[in-house]
Amino acid sequence: DSGVTQTPKHLITATGQRVTLRCSPRSGDLSVYWYQQSLDQGLQFLIQYYNGEERAKGNILERFSAQQFPDLHSELNLSSLELGDSALYFCASSADRAQDTQYFGPGTRLTVL
Amino acid sequence: GENVEQHPSTLSVQEGDSAVIKCTYSDSASNYFPWYKQELGKGPQLIIDIRSNVGEKKDQRIAVTLNKTAKHFSLHITETQPEDSAVYFCAASNVLTGGGNKLTFGTGTQLKVEL
Numbered sequence: 001d002s003g004v005t006q007t008p009k010h011l012i013t014a015t016g017q018r019v020t021l022r023c024s025p026r027s028g029d030l031s032v033y034w035y036q037q038s039l040d041q042g043l044q045f046l047i048q049y050y051n052g053e054e055r056a057k058g059n060i061l062e063r064f065s066a067q068q069f070p071d072l073h074s075e076l077n078l079s080s081l082e083l084g085d086s087a088l089y090f091c092a093s094s095a096d097r098a099q100d101t102q103y104f105g106p107g108t109r110l111t112v113l
Numbered sequence: 114g115e116n117v118e119q120h121p122s123t124l125s126v127q128e129g130d131s132a133v134i135k136c137t138y139s140d141s142a143s144n145y146f147p148w149y150k151q152e153l154g155k156g157p158q159l160i161i162d163i164r165s166n167v168g169e170k171k172d173q174r175i176a177v178t179l180n181k182t183a184k185h186f187s188l189h190i191t192e193t194q195p196e197d198s199a200v201y202f203c204a205a206s207n208v209l210t211g212g213g214n215k216l217t218f219g220t221g222t223q224l225k226v227e228l
Binding site for chain 2: 002004033035042043044045048050055056058090100101102103104105106107
């Protein structure tokens with residue numbers, strides 16, 4: 001157990017809908033990262049937050065957004081969902097020194113029908 | 114941006130044999146190289162990592178080597194056991210403009226340890 005928690009574990013929804021994925025980092029970690037894992041794209045970095053502020057952005061679609069709250073938990077919002085958004089979404093956390101180790105949560109499996 | 118290539122995509126070994134997985138990276142600014150093990154239905158689990166000022170690191174049956182000049186790093190698992198069967202990912206990380214950092218992952222190696 002990495003200490004990173006994610007909810008829900010599974011999510012099934014329809015095209016065009018909006019969903020929110022939630023992540024709680026390890027105790028003491030200030031940085032949260034979101035990654036998408038799909039069969040065709042592999043593990044891809046989406047976005048990083050540090051202590052409530054966006055720190056780095058990857059290949060995140062404009063339909064997707066994230067935030068980190070004062071208690072350091074983070075939410076990833078996915079809107080106008082398409083079939084191709086079906087994937088595993090992982091959250092990771094680190095203490096956020098440079099090159100700091102990232103610990104991954106168990107993931108949320110999103111299925112868009 | 115960074116690009117990480119990983120080989121082989123599948124690897125089958127007999128129990129007790131060694132397994133080697135190799136990765137190359139493109140960005141010479143990358144300075145941190147973790148390896149993750151992912152079992153079915155679970156998130157990636159860090160098994161070992163190496164920083165750019167070190168050439169080799171060992172933890173029991175697992176070792177990682179880094180060649181910065183050639184921009185490649187490798188994972189070595191000795192005395193493999195059935196519970197080593199999983200997908201292994203290499204990754205490279207560097208600090209981005211603005212102070213953030215991200216992991217760029219390889220495409221994964223499916224390791225199967227046969228009895």
